Amino acid sequence: xxxxxxPLAHGHEDWVLPYHGTVxxxxxxxxxxxxxxxxxxxxxxxxxxxxxxxxxxxxxELPIFNTVCLLSSSFTIWIAERALKxxxxxxxxxxxxxxxxxxxxxxxxxxxxxKKLIYHDxxxxxxxxxxxxxxxxxxxxxxxxxxxxxxxxxxxIFSLTGKLKSEHSRQxxxxxxxxHFVDGVWVVVFTVVYIIxx
Amino acid sequence: MADSTLPIGSAIDLTPPGEVHGTWLDQVQxxxxxxxxxxxxxxxxxxxxxxxxxxxFEAMLLRIQLAVPHNNFLSPExxxxxxxxxxxxxxxxxxxxxxxxxxxxxxxxxIGARDMAFPRMNAFSFWMTALxxxxxxxxxxxxVGLQGAGSAPDVTWWAYAPxxxxxxxxxxxxxxxxxxxxxxxxxxxxxxxxxxxxxxCMRCKGMTMFRMPLLPWLYLVVSxxxxxxxxxxxxxxxxxxxxxxxxxxxxDSQAGGAPVxxxxxxxxxxxxEVYVLVLPxxxxxxxxxxxxxxxxxxxxxxxxxxxxxxxxxxxxVWAHHMFTxxxxxAQNAFFVLSTGLVGVPTGIKIFNWIATMxxxxxxxxxxxxxxxxxxxxxxxxxxxxxxxxxxxxxxxxHNSYFVIAHFHYVLVGAIVFCFFGGFYYWxxxxxxxxxxxxxxxxxxxxxxIGFHVCFDLMHxxxxxxxxxxxxxxxxxxxxxxxxxxxxxxxxxxAVATLIFVYNMVYSYFKGPDAGPDPWDAWTLEWxxxxxxxxxxxxxxxxxxxxxxxxxxxxxxxxxxxxx
Numbered sequence: 208x209x210x211x212x213x214p215l216a217h218g219h220e221d222w223v224l225p226y227h228g229t230v231x232x233x234x235x236x237x238x239x240x241x242x243x244x245x246x247x248x249x250x251x252x253x254x255x256x257x258x259x260x261x262x263x264x265x266x267x268e269l270p271i272f273n274t275v276c277l278l279s280s281s282f283t284i285w286i287a288e289r290a291l292k293x294x295x296x297x298x299x300x301x302x303x304x305x306x307x308x309x310x311x312x313x314x315x316x317x318x319x320x321x322k323k324l325i326y327h328d329x330x331x332x333x334x335x336x337x338x339x340x341x342x343x344x345x346x347x348x349x350x351x352x353x354x355x356x357x358x359x360x361x362x363x364i365f366s367l368t369g370k371l372k373s374e375h376s377r378q379x380x381x382x383x384x385x386x387h388f389v390d391g392v393w394v395v396v397f398t399v400v401y402i403i404x405x
Numbered sequence: 406m407a408d409s410t411l412p413i414g415s416a417i418d419l420t421p422p423g424e425v426h427g428t429w430l431d432q433v434q435x436x437x438x439x440x441x442x443x444x445x446x447x448x449x450x451x452x453x454x455x456x457x458x459x460x461x462f463e464a465m466l467l468r469i470q471l472a473v474p475h476n477n478f479l480s481p482e483x484x485x486x487x488x489x490x491x492x493x494x495x496x497x498x499x500x501x502x503x504x505x506x507x508x509x510x511x512x513x514x515x516i517g518a519r520d521m522a523f524p525r526m527n528a529f530s531f532w533m534t535a536l537x538x539x540x541x542x543x544x545x546x547x548x549v550g551l552q553g554a555g556s557a558p559d560v561t562w563w564a565y566a567p568x569x570x571x572x573x574x575x576x577x578x579x580x581x582x583x584x585x586x587x588x589x590x591x592x593x594x595x596x597x598x599x600x601x602x603x604x605x606c607m608r609c610k611g612m613t614m615f616r617m618p619l620l621p622w623l624y625l626v627v628s629x630x631x632x633x634x635x636x637x638x639x640x641x642x643x644x645x646x647x648x649x650x651x652x653x654x655x656x657d658s659q660a661g662g663a664p665v666x667x668x669x670x671x672x673x674x675x676x677x678e679v680y681v682l683v684l685p686x687x688x689x690x691x692x693x694x695x696x697x698x699x700x701x702x703x704x705x706x707x708x709x710x711x712x713x714x715x716x717x718x719x720x721x722v723w724a725h726h727m728f729t730x731x732x733x734x735a736q737n738a739f740f741v742l743s744t745g746l747v748g749v750p751t752g753i754k755i756f757n758w759i760a761t762m763x764x765x766x767x768x769x770x771x772x773x774x775x776x777x778x779x780x781x782x783x784x785x786x787x788x789x790x791x792x793x794x795x796x797x798x799x800x801x802x803h804n805s806y807f808v809i810a811h812f813h814y815v816l817v818g819a820i821v822f823c824f825f826g827g828f829y830y831w832x833x834x835x836x837x838x839x840x841x842x843x844x845x846x847x848x849x850x851x852x853x854i855g856f857h858v859c860f861d862l863m864h865x866x867x868x869x870x871x872x873x874x875x876x877x878x879x880x881x882x883x884x885x886x887x888x889x890x891x892x893x894x895x896x897x898x899a900v901a902t903l904i905f906v907y908n909m910v911y912s913y914f915k916g917p918d919a920g921p922d923p924w925d926a927w928t929l930e931w932x933x934x935x936x937x938x939x940x941x942x943x944x945x946x947x948x949x950x951x952x953x954x955x956x957x958x959x960x961x962x963x964x965x966x967x968x
Contacts, residue, residue, distance in 0.1 A: 227522040227606035234598040234632055241636035245670055249644065249655060258661045333652030336661050343647055343655075 228381040236388045239351075243392055246347055247399055250340045254404045257335040263405045266328040273316035274397055277352075280309035281390040284359075284383045291376045300366045306386070307363055310356045317349050341400065348396050351389045358382055440524035441939050442509050445531050447835060449506025452535060453499050458906070459542075460494035463487050465899055472892035474880040484876035485559035486578075490541075492562030493582065495816070496678065497589055498538040503824055504685040505534075505596045508624045510835065512600060514930035514937065515618045517609025517946040522602035530595035537589025544581035558582035561874060563675065564645075566656030566667035571649050580649060583642045590639040597631035600624050609929070611948040615709075616968070618928045618951065619702060622709050623688035626716045630681050633720065638674035641667065665730055672723035680719040683783075683815060684712060686823035687754060690776045693830050694758050696926045697773035698765030701952060701964070704757040711750035711757075718747045728799040737796045744794035748787060755784055770924075771845035775826030778853055782818030786811065789864070804874075807867025813860050817898075825852070825905065832909070833919030837935040841916060844908040852901035859894025862887055927952035 254263075287302035321342075324330045332342040362379065365371045427435075436444060466487050470479040479487065509527065513520055521527045544557050558578045560569050569579050604625045608617060645667075647653035654660035656667045695702045702708065724732065724740045732740075758780050767773065789811040792798050802808065825848070832840045866884040878884055922931040931954055933942055950956055950964035 222610045224606045224608060227602040230605045231523065231598050231602040234601045234628075235594075237629075238594050238598070238632040238636045241633045242640045245637045245640035245673075246644075249666060249670075252663070252666060253661070256661045256663075332647065333654070336654050339647065339653035339655055339662075343644065343653070347643075 226377055226381075228378060229384065232381045232384045236384070239388065239392075243344075243347065243395070246340075246344045247395060250344050250399055250404065253336045253340050257337045259335050261328050261330050261334070261337070263337055263341075263400075266324055266330055267401060267405050268320075269401050270316060270320060270397075273313050273320075274393065276309045276316070277313040277390055277393050280306045280313075281387050283309065284386055288376060288379055288383055291371070291373055291379065294373050296366065296369075296371070299371070300363070303359070303363050303366060307356060307359050310352060310359065310386075314349065314352055314356065317345065317352075344396060344400065348389070348392055351392070355386050355389050359386065440520075440528050442513050442521045442524065442527060443835075443937065443939075443941075445527050446506045446508075446510030448531055449502045449509055449534070452531075452538065453503035453506055454906075456494050456498040456502070456538065457902070460491050460499050461899060461902060463491040463494065464895060467491060468892040468895040470876065471878075472889050474878050474885055474888075476877055479876065481876045482559065485561075485874075486557040488874065489558050489561050489582075493541060493558070493586075496562060496682075497586060498541065500682045500816070500820065501589070501593055502534055502538075504627070504682060505530075505593065505600075507685060507689070507824070507827060507831075508596070508600050508627075511831065511930060512603055512621045512624055513607065514834075514933070514941055515621050515928050516604060516607060516612055517929045517942060517948065518603065518607040519941050519945075521599050522607055523599050526595055527599050530592040530599065533592030533595065534589045535592075537585040537587075537592065540581055540585035540588060544578050547577070547581075563671055564667075565671075566645075566662075566664040567658050569645055569649075569667075570657055572659075580646070583645050583649070587639055587642045587646070590635050590642070593631055593635050594639070597628035597635070600628040601632075604628075609946045609948060615706070616948060616951050619691035619705065619708055620688040620928075623684050623691065623712050626712045627681055627684045627688075630677050630684075630716050630719070634674050634677040634681060637670055638678075641670035641674070644670075665727075668727055668730060669724070672726045676723040676726060677716075677719045679812070679815060680715055682820050684715065686779065686820040687712070689823045689827040689830070690758060690779055692926075692928065693772045693776045693826055694761050694780075696830075696924055697768045697770060697776075698762045699768070700761055700765040701955075702757070703760035703763075704753075705951065707753055708757055711753040714750035715747060718743060718750070722747060722794075725794045725799070728796045729803045741794055741796050745791060748791055751783075751787055755780060770829070771840070771842060771849055772826040772830035772924075774846070774849045775822045775829070778849075779819055779822040779826070782814060782822065782856075786814035786818055789814065802867060804872055805867040806871045806873060807864050809873050810860050810863035810867055813863070817856060817860065822852075822856075825849075828905075828909075830924065831930075832912070833923045834930055834935045834937070836913055836916075837919050838912050838916035839919050839923060840912045841908050844904055844911070848901050848904045848908060851904065852898055855894050855897030855899075855901055857894070859891050859898060862894065863891045866891075922954070925958075927954045929953055932957075 283302050283306045287299050287306060290296075290298035290302060330338045330341075332338050359382070362371065362382065436448065439445060466479060467484070470476050470484055509521065541558075546556070556576075556578060558564075558581060560574055560579055560582065564579075564582065567573060569583075604617065604621045608614075614622075644653070644655040648655050648657060648662075654662045656662050656664055658664055691702060691708060722740060722744045724736065725744045728737060728740070762777075769777075789807070793802065793808060793811055829840050829845055832838070866887045869883045869887075871878065871882070871884045871888075878888075919935045921934050923935075924931070929942075929946055929948070930937075932946060946953065948956075950968050952964045956963035956965060
């Protein structure tokens, strides 16, 4: 019995714990899911409860192009990460820049949609329940896209100025985890707002 | 065998601490810019203690007003503000910072780490929390915003819609309430993320998850719960702010919004929040009871499983706050049963604490006194909880003083008692000085008597139909004498708390030196000096069991043989 503890003392060389950045990001994503969950529940609860128009069916159009752009950015960021791990920094910058561009297209698309809704259809956040819940939920998601884009752009600057090495790929994995989350949430928002709610 | 435990011995740094240099301004600066988990933890705790006194003072004002019928001590408007501030303060500015402060101080020490996983985010979280408290109390002077509108928030701490809408709560006081909870909520979420990353990724060599002491384990559960409970509150507060500032209609009944949605969102936060506050109290009892019973904790895996079980079940019980709102019978039945189910893991815990004490060589020092009282009082609190979670009983007694008595029994009888015990237990570690035992005994007995006089008897006016949140009442309803006695009980608790504050100040300057391990305890925080150096451990500890210091002190019979 007394020998049972001795191997332990030698067994600690391979004492490896998970990377704290990844764990923290997963925890943050859980918190974010809870926040989005509440806004989604509020949106679903208030579908069809607006007392006055305009109603979703009259004004909402499916943002297919936007959605394709945002979802494909999840794919490009994954390719970029793999490129960095290989040490192909040029390819990394290219795919990373494409990710930023796709995210930016999504934001511009949302901006144009809102412009049409506000100036053409007269739907603002205070018009009716649909306006309140729509701008809150889509706006919450868009604000996450803005945060993500800011961080992606900072990485792009580091990459273009040659400050990014393959040893940073662990940190970038954490960032891309966030970006995948932002994209994943859009699938839920899209389904709720543009398919169920219309 | 001795080899494997040796590194703990060398974890103690024997170099004498350097003289403290610099002016008092340098001292202040060193606290403001610090990223050291111990200093941040102490700041959290100090912040919580300040608000404990503020919130306690507010409670005294309320009890003076309610002591006799037709009292004019506080006007109705001021009474509403004070009880709103009392509730908000005690939950968000006292309770949350207190639990996070203890986590900050103890978790890295107990898992043999040198700091939290994200020291700077840790400081950020604290200062966000501090800003939240500042904003809430600034409303007293800055919250008017409109002639004749009240200064401090007066919407109760659960702030039911549509009272909080702009049409009914004029001025800025409600905005301060919502914004301060959003801001301090961000701080709390940051702290929870940090605690999770720390417990998962920063454990010292040999400390597998099931060798981790129960306190970090319970804080891991609590942090997971914070992620999914504070976030809904933040979301709901953002909605409220949208309603108030941008003219939204989330809770605006005149535009089709449903106030009941707020109730659901608030209690989805509000009920798990009780467990967020009480699990750290369990965590403290889990550390103190074994040490003062001179036995290892009974049923360690069951304790972990019960904590995780409480965490999961507590997410599905929120609507037992809303039986009187009017739900379908299926919903009523669901929430009655799910609430009853929480009693199972909590019951397991109570049995485990008793089994830990059973046959032990119990030392009734002040920390153990508080924890012993906690076990009994938490049982009573749980029993009235089961009563209230039964829908028909709840229909009779909802929003009565029976409810107030029940949840204060949990919040004071369980949480405050355990944290007082925690202070007596870890104050020597935090300051290097022992708290005075004689004053501690006075504190304990006075607080115990005050608590029972106040909150045992508070159930009775509740059963006699006294509603909560009223600023006064008519004589002759059978509530008069009871309220007077309850107020006297409150006063006794206030005196006991002041003894505690005096004890801390007195012992800090005059108390005997504690040494690294005054209680002959077993977890890693006692394997370094008191107070620990900034880096905690001179060399990283290696552990072989759940009680590394036991192994070190008893090399002939280490725990690692049996685990």
